[in-house]
Amino acid sequence: MEIISVIPRGYCQGVVRAIGIARKTAADHPGQPVTMLGMIVHNSYVVRACQELGIRFVEDPGKTRLELLDEISEGIVIFTAHGVSDDVRAKAEEKGLTAVDATCPDVLRTHTLVKEHCLKGDLIYIGKRNHPESEGTVSLSSRVHLVTQPDDVSRLPDLENVMVTTQTTLSIHDVQPVIQACLDRFPDAAVMNEICSATRMRQEAVMKLKDIDVLIVVGDPRSNNSCQLKKIAGSCGIREAWLIDSVLGLKEEMIRNKNRIAVTSGSSTPNSITSQVISFLTQYAKTGEFILPEHVDNRLL
Numbered sequence: 001m002e003i004i005s006v007i008p009r010g011y012c013q014g015v016v017r018a019i020g021i022a023r024k025t026a027a028d029h030p031g032q033p034v035t036m037l038g039m040i041v042h043n044s045y046v047v048r049a050c051q052e053l054g055i056r057f058v059e060d061p062g063k064t065r066l067e068l069l070d071e072i073s074e075g076i077v078i079f080t081a082h083g084v085s086d087d088v089r090a091k092a093e094e095k096g097l098t099a100v101d102a103t104c105p106d107v108l109r110t111h112t113l114v115k116e117h118c119l120k121g122d123l124i125y126i127g128k129r130n131h132p133e134s135e136g137t138v139s140l141s142s143r144v145h146l147v148t149q150p151d152d153v154s155r156l157p158d159l160e161n162v163m164v165t166t167q168t169t170l171s172i173h174d175v176q177p178v179i180q181a182c183l184d185r186f187p188d189a190a191v192m193n194e195i196c197s198a199t200r201m202r203q204e205a206v207m208k209l210k211d212i213d214v215l216i217v218v219g220d221p222r223s224n225n226s227c228q229l230k231k232i233a234g235s236c237g238i239r240e241a242w243l244i245d246s247v248l249g250l251k252e253e254m255i256r257n258k259n260r261i262a263v264t265s266g267s268s269t270p271n272s273i274t275s276q277v278i279s280f281l282t283q284y285a286k287t288g289e290f291i292l293p294e295h296v297d298n299r300l301l
């Protein structure tokens, strides 16, 4: 049995930056209420580690960031790596909260692109519904139209001077048919594919794998880029792919009698958690003994 550790994988610069901002904010304001507006990144281990620093989280998948702000009455609010709309920033200010912005620079770049374009035309945004990054971007202007699949494009109204852009963490495979549907309907549209380089490089590394029996993706099921890594495996000939949130998600039937097992992780997965999975698999390959550890090795950075 051979264990292949896929490179690059794990934390991206945007996540490292967001965690650094959260840590520093908690350390610089002892005794003050510090609240994160949503999950800092979509990984429950990262959230837990931040809670241990004294940061409170308000999160409800059924509520928008604007609605979640109602649950914060004082102190410091941290905006997550996914970004927020201008309405959220304005409401935080009205409430007298001190805002700390951990939005990823790649998301901020998309926001700038969207705002500039919407002064002169309509914008089709390819993204996931009910995802905080899409919510933040779509709320920037009434001229932004969210689509998730090719069929959505035919339901759009007539648009002028169209630009097409994307959420940063989509699958480089899945986005193409949606872009094509936009171009079929609006042939003169400008296309700005904003899938970030971290997402792209992690997906391309999986696509380059050869003769793999199983791909293990270490990541939270709510993490869009982790889910996309698993999905991409199916479209590039990898026979089986599993998404687990830590070593404790492994089951022997996933790996028994396999020759080549590759391991990757989403950009919000702590590296210590992925390393623990790789160490366990390496040990299993040597001994054939499947005895899971009692604890997950969860370290923020």
Ligand code: SF4
Pocket (backbone or CB within 6 Å): 012, 013, 014, 015, 081, 104, 105, 106, 107, 168, 169, 196, 197, 198, 199, 225, 267
């Ligand atoms: S996945 Fe991309 S957009 Fe998201 S935080 Fe990382 S670098 Fe930024």
